[in-house]
Amino acid sequence: MTDLDDIPAPQGQLTLKLLASRQDTNLHGDIAGGWLAAHMDQAAELAAGREAHGRTATVAIEAMDFLCPVRVGSVVNIFTAVREIGHSSVKIDVEVWIRQPQERDPDELHKVTEARFVMVALDDNGRIRAVRQRE
Numbered sequence: 001m002t003d004l005d006d007i008p009a010p011q012g013q014l015t016l017k018l019l020a021s022r023q024d025t026n027l028h029g030d031i032a033g034g035w036l037a038a039h040m041d042q043a044a045e046l047a048a049g050r051e052a053h054g055r056t057a058t059v060a061i062e063a064m065d066f067l068c069p070v071r072v073g074s075v076v077n078i079f080t081a082v083r084e085i086g087h088s089s090v091k092i093d094v095e096v097w098i099r100q101p102q103e104r105d106p107d108e109l110h111k112v113t114e115a116r117f118v119m120v121a122l123d124d125n126g127r128i129r130a131v132r133q134r135e
Contacts, residue, residue, distance in 0.1 A: 012081030031070035044117035073101030
């Protein structure tokens, strides 16, 4: 008997949902890691922008390990969670989970990778500005 609390699950909110297609593959037919990293960055920017009420930019990405390959036809789900808000920065945890093509259980997700993105708020001139705190 398994304890449901022991089953890994995505953390945060679903921010992006994509379909992995042939045009996104590397030479071996797997989805390229750079494609995933770019979409993770996009999700982090969306989440940070909501907190900063405007433009943000990535200043750091903490370690990213890939746990399994992503195949063409996989549904890619990118989850984000705000972890820390500083004076001008927002730290966002980003997780990628996939539903593989032809999965027997349509609700079964597999974790691919995770990373912490550090974003800074920018003004209209591209200079760092303060993040507006939640009230």
